[in-house]
Amino acid sequence: MTDDPLVLRHDADGVATLTLNRPETRNALSGGMLRALLATFAALAGDETVRVVVLAGAGPAFCAGHDLKELRAADYAGAYVDALFADCAQLMQAIVHLPKPVIARVHGIATAAGAQLVASCDLAVAAEEARFATPGVNIGLFCSTPMVALSRNIAPKQAMEMLLTGEMIDAATALRFGLVNAVVPAAELVAHTAALAGRIAAKSPLTLAIGKEAFYRQREMDLAEAYAYTRGVMARNLEAEDAHEGIAAFLDKRAPSWCGR
Template identity: 60%
Template sequence: MTDAAATSQTAETPLLATLLHEGVYRIVMQRPESMNALSSAMMSALSAELAKAAENPDIRVILLGAEGKVFCAGHDLKELTAARADADGGRATYERIMRQCADLMQQIVRHPKPVIAVVTGVATAAGCQLVASCDLALATDTATFCTPGVNIGLFCSTPMVALSRNVAPKQAMEMLLTGESIDASTAKEFGLINRIVPRDYLETVVQKYASAIASKSALTLKTGKEAFYRQLEMPLDQAYDFAANVMVENMLARDAEEGINAFLQKRAPNWTDS
């Protein structure tokens, strides 16, 4: 398969760099001068790339990374502050931006392809929310995470939604109430990230991790990811009924038949994603 590279950009400033290689699609935020803040423009660019990736059958897994020392500093506070000069004191702007952020996070959760955060720096506030919203997260041993809104009089209420669905309640509240940073080791202990990798080995581990997922049936990944998030919100009996129905439909798929036959015949499966 031919590698494909592209750049999403605003009128002047490149926001994202993208690269597709062997089923793995990299999306890299490249606004280090703004600490890769989730401005309205950045969120629009991310949403557009995710939408395109959802429709591209060559893409099987997505890596979300960033340039610079800060993975993502959360919302663009300068953008939010400027809106205070509006006639309504910024209410309409704040409602639009918070809705846009919520939609982006849900787009990641509902995306048919697995999305993996690759964190090489600080992930704070909505940046921490972005990590928590991804299906998996790999981080360097120097990465840090925090929800510091309480320190500036703005409780991290929307980051709280993703955070509380990834870590235990008391650990989430610790982060939200203190606003203090946690290191990668603590983030792994909390359940916010999956693995910690020394910076020198990051690329090797990320590529191995992503390639292993990309080698699976796209239909199976889509089915499983959707079912995982849907059953989380159900009572136990409903979750089992739902999951049983998913298993039945999955068993009837061509890829399940092919995968089982390949296993029994001790050969590699030939996926058709159907």
């Protein structure tokens, strides 16, 4: 153990880059790491200077999932396990509910709850050598909570293949499954992700927040309910100053100036 922060944060040009900082454990999600991430996302929710978040990992991997050594050291105590999995579930929901897009920047491995992190982010960019798995079945512990995010990202049979075999898939397969948006050479990973984050950060922060919330809410509805809900969202969105500015800028053939209202 070191005194280094478990989560590093770097802000630039409206983009906050969060780096999981336990490289010696391949950034395993210990109780401390989960609490640090929860605190960081809570702070980001109200930070008007940040428009996009990038989630990355230090060292040789993105995230290897839960810290099995910590679980065993706690003797799998019920209260400890309940609190750990509650914090993990809260983190994944905090990512979804954050009113700013979150992009996973994946290198090395993203396994078990690490794959869950990727699936919980709004977008994901992977290095060509990245690998993904939900390998709990191999150690007698089915990846039930990672399954929640995974099954909401990829087709059921592909999700079940990952969950039932526990085998690694490569980045190209993750792209084909829809788990990631792009696969790039490792040397281009940071620049590609930064460029994507920059393009999104240039949009109206209010519009991004409205759109992200609406996306996740409507997909749990039936078709008629979804259209009724999103009709209201668009009508309210049209009342915003940024919508008026964006339409005027488009018609005037100029760049918009967002105010976030």
